[in-house]
Every structure is written in C-alpha cells, then in structure tokens.
Amino acid sequence: MEKIIQHLWDKFLLVGENVIEALERKITYPELEIKVKEILNQLGKDILKMVLETQDAYLVEHREERPGWVVERRQEEKHVVTVFGEMSYHRTYFYHKETQSYAHLVDDYAGYSAVGPEPKLQAALWEHIKRSDLEKVMVVLDKAQKLRPERQKAITKTKRYIRGQWDGIEARNRYREEVQGCSAEGHVSHILSARLSKRPGGWSKAGAEQMASLRAAKANGLNIKEIYLAQQKQPVKALQVDAEKLKRAKRTIQRNVAIEMIRNMPILKGPQSPLTKVLRALAATA
Numbered sequence: 001m002e003k004i005i006q007h008l009w010d011k012f013l014l015v016g017e018n019v020i021e022a023l024e025r026k027i028t029y030p031e032l033e034i035k036v037k038e039i040l041n042q043l044g045k046d047i048l049k050m051v052l053e054t055q056d057a058y059l060v061e062h063r064e065e066r067p068g069w070v071v072e073r074r075q076e077e078k079h080v081v082t083v084f085g086e087m088s089y090h091r092t093y094f095y096h097k098e099t100q101s102y103a104h105l106v107d108d109y110a111g112y113s114a115v116g117p118e119p120k121l122q123a124a125l126w127e128h129i130k131r132s133d134l135e136k137v138m139v140v141l142d143k144a145q146k147l148r149p150e151r152q153k154a155i156t157k158t159k160r161y162i163r164g165q166w167d168g169i170e171a172r173n174r175y176r177e178e179v180q181g182c183s184a185e186g187h188v189s190h191i192l193s194a195r196l197s198k199r200p201g202g203w204s205k206a207g208a209e210q211m212a213s214l215r216a217a218k219a220n221g222l223n224i225k226e227i228y229l230a231q232q233k234q235p236v237k238a239l240q241v242d243a244e245k246l247k248r249a250k251r252t253i254q255r256n257v258a259i260e261m262i263r264n265m266p267i268l269k270g271p272q273s274p275l276t277k278v279l280r281a282l283a284a285t286a
Contacts, residue, residue, distance in 0.1 A: 011046050015039050024243070034225060044084035056091045056106040066105060069094040076104065080112055100147055121147075129162075132170045137162060 022035045059066050060074075073093040079086060091106045121144055128136040138159060145155045162169070196208060203211070218224055 011043050015043055041084040045082065045087040048082060048084070049087055049089045052089045052091065052106055052110060055109055059094075059105050060092050066094065068096050068098055069103075069105065070097065071095075072102065078104070078107065078112070080110075129169060130173060132173045134163070134166055 018039050019036060022032060027035065060071060071092055072095040075090045076093050077088055077090050079088045091104045093102060094105050095102050121140055125137060125140045128134075128140060141155055141159050141162075145152055148155070196203060196211060214224070217227065
C-alpha cells in the first residue's frame with residue numbers, strides 16, 4: 001500500500017512539472033488546455049494500470065483468494081479502452097483443475113472479461129466456422145457443454161442459432177471476395193439520425209450539412225479540436241507568465257512539497273484507519 005501511495009504522489013508531482021514546462025515554452029491557452037488534458041489522461045491511465053497490476057500481484061501471492069486456481073503464465077499484456085484513452089497492463093493467466101477453465105482473474109475483477117472455458121476452444125470454433133465445417137463446430141460446442149455445465153442453456157441456444165444460420169454462413173464463406181457488404185443503413189442511423197432526427201429540433205440546410213460533416217469527421221477518427229484550432233481566424237496570443245515565479249514553483253515541486261501536504265491533511269488528526277497508518281508512515285520516512 002505504501003508503494004502505491006508513493007507512486008501516486010510521484011505521478012501528481014510529474015503533472016505539475018509538465019504543466020510548468022509547458023508554460024515556460026510560452027504556449028497559447030487553447031494549446032495549454034490540450035496539454036493539460038493529455039497529461040491528466042496519462043495520469044488516469046497510470047493510476048488504473050497500477051491498481052490492476054497491484055490487484056493481480058495480490059491474487060498471485062494470496063492463494064486463499066483464488067481457491068482451485070493455479071498460475072499458468074505470467075506477465076501477459078492486455079490492451080483496453082478506458083475513459084482516459086487506450087492503456088495496457090500485464091496480468092497473470094490462471095488454470096482451474098476441477099473445471100478445466102483458464103482465466104485472467106484480474107480481468108474478471110475489472111469487468112473486462114468473464115471467466116470462461118479454454119480459449120483454444122473459441123479459436124477452434126471460429127476456425128471451423130470459417131471452413132464451413134458444421135460437424136466440427138458442433139463437436140466443439142459439445143465439449144464446451146461438458147466443460148461448463150452451468151452454461152448448458154446458452155450453449156444449446158448457440159447451437160440452434162448456428163444451425164439456423166448455416167446456409168448464410170456457407171454463402172458468406174464461399175463468396176467472401178464477391179460480397180463485401182455495406183453498412184450505409186447503420187451509418188445513417190448511428191451517425192446522422194442519432195443527432196439530427198432523434199432529438200426535438202429544427203435544422204436549416206446549412207446547419208444540417210455542418211452537423212453531418214462534423215459527425216462524419218468524428219466517426220472517421222479526425223481530431224475535432226485540432227480542426228477547430230486550425231480554423232481560428234485570429235492568432236491566439238501566447239500566455240505570459242513570470243519566469244521567476246515559474247522557477248520558484250518548479251523548485252517547490254522538486255522539494256516534494258506533497259509530503260508536507262500529507263502531514264497537514266485533516267484525516268491524520270482523526271480516528272486511526274489502514275489509510276491513516278499508510279499516510280503517517282509515508283510522512284515519517286520522508
């Protein structure tokens with residue numbers, strides 16, 4: 001716990017240093033907004049990564065928290081999308097002898113994936129579907145039912161669905177190059193109608209065209225903020241900050257003023273708890 005708190009303070013101090021360095025380069029206010037957002041998003045990703053990897057290490061060290069699960073592989077990387085942007089973290093792959101299941105348990109804690117059967121079954125299932133081999137598809141699903149008896153109903157429903165759609169699956173595999181498909185209806189519904197027609201309001205022709213262009217640009221992955229800044233008609237002046245004050249602020253951060261903040265936190269004057277113990281220990285060793 002002490003290590004996590006120290007890492008968090010280090011990250012917060014780094015945010016302050018990055019903001020000061022940005023101001024020293026005499027950037028504009030819109031540029032500062034973007035820079036601060038980037039810094040805080042990175043801070044958020046660093047915190048989430050630290051928490052998940054710490055939870056994973058806890059599960060590895062405490063067998064009583066994972067009865068029946070044994071370590072299969074370590075340090076497997078996973079990429080996920082968070083509210084702060086895409087991040088990656090490393091976790092442990094476990095095996096359960098009784099159910100013959102495999103899982104990254106920390107993923108289940110985070111809600112990124114559910115504990116499931118051997119991933120090789122999933123890979124085999126998709127491979128047989130691509131090869132249009134219905135018999136082997138059913139063999140894989142039969143095996144999945146034996147491994148996961150609690151999922152009998154869902155797997156039976158999957159079997160029925162695949163059999164019902166098999167003609168379409170075979171046609172798709174056979175004419176994959178000729179039939180590329182089209183998502184025009186989905187694009188109109190999710191990109192245009194979701195904004196233009198599903199909310200009460202009237203649109204002029206010019207306004208509808210502009211909103212349609214904006215929604216299309218966003219859907220194509222363009223950075224709307226960069227487009228907006230590029231279209232600024234008047235040049236934005238750079239921020240003017242006293243250089244001496246910036247230097248003093250940087251020296252203050254480098255002296256790790258955060259420790260003094262910890263020592264003066266009101267929580268330390270209240271009842272003792274696991275958190276106050278950690279904070280007091282951290283302040284005492286500074």
